[in-house]
Amino acid sequence: MTLKNFLKSKAFKCILVLLVIALISGGLLAILNDVLHVSDDERVQRTISKIYGKSVGYELVENVDFSTETGSIDKVYELEDGNILIQATGKQGYKNGTISIWAVVKYDNNGTFKALENVQVASYTNQTLMSKYTSSELENYVVNEANGLSNYIVSGATYSSKAMNNAVNCIMAYVNGQED
Numbered sequence: 150m151t152l153k154n155f156l157k158s159k160a161f162k163c164i165l166v167l168l169v170i171a172l173i174s175g176g177l178l179a180i181l182n183d184v185l186h187v188s189d190d191e192r193v194q195r196t197i198s199k200i201y202g203k204s205v206g207y208e209l210v211e212n213v214d215f216s217t218e219t220g221s222i223d224k225v226y227e228l229e230d231g232n233i234l235i236q237a238t239g240k241q242g243y244k245n246g247t248i249s250i251w252a253v254v255k256y257d258n259n260g261t262f263k264a265l266e267n268v269q270v271a272s273y274t275n276q277t278l279m280s281k282y283t284s285s286e287l288e289n290y291v292v293n294e295a296n297g298l299s300n301y302i303v304s305g306a307t308y309s310s311k312a313m314n315n316a317v318n319c320i321m322a323y324v325n326g327q328e329d
Contacts, residue, residue, distance in 0.1 A: 193226060196251050197234065200267040205229055215326070220319030223249065231256060235323065236271055239316030243308035246275025250316045254324055262324050265317070276309045 155161055187195075197205050206229035215222040219240050226234040233254040238247050249271040255263045 193224075193234075196269060196271075197228070199269060200234075200251070200253060207234065215319075215323050217315075217319055217322055219315035222319060222323050225323075228253075235320050237316045237319045237323075239312040239314065239319065241308070241315055242273070242276050242312030244275040246273065246308075246312060248273045248276060248309065248312040248316055250313070250320075252317075252320055254320065265320065265324075273309075273312075276312065 150158075193207065194204060197207060207226040210225040210227055210233075213222055213225045221238050221240075223236040223238055225236075228234055233256075234251060235254060236249060236251050238249040240247055242248055251267075251269040251271050252265050253267040255266055257263045
């Protein structure tokens with residue numbers, strides 16, 4: 150087959166059409182990636198707004214390296230109101246899955262731990278029943294667990310509950326370690 154015959158063939162036309170589609174799709178993806186990108190700062194501010202209902206200033210606490218066998222502290226932010234926003238991940242969930250939560254640690258005027266409040270689920274992996282819980286059920290469960298009350302979510306999702314407990318326990322271990 151000569152070059153002239155190849156350029157007139159259906160195979161060449163198919164290749165050319167696919168190349169044009171790939172170039173247009175790649176260009177659109179690049180543009181949409183820039184337009185729809187959500188930065189880490191914007192994600193944190195969205196979480197704070199969801200918790201407080203308004204924008205609150207914050208500062209990232211650098212070099213937080215805290216983990217236990219069952220969980221880890223991912224990020225810690227000092228909020229301008231004197232509280233701390235912590236993202237923790239609990240391990241040992243269903244199928245070795247994890248649950249990440251955001252929680253506000255409140256302190257009293259003396260700087261001692263007062264309460265764990267405003268819990269939000271950040272993400273979960275392999276926890277198939279988590280989508281069935283409402284955010285108020287989860288928050289009630291986690292806040293009561295952290296503050297020493299026993300108000301459990303009753304369901305068959307015992308491993309998901311374990312991962313949630315592990316995230317809360319990790320936050321509490323971190324807070325207790327900071328007070329020493």
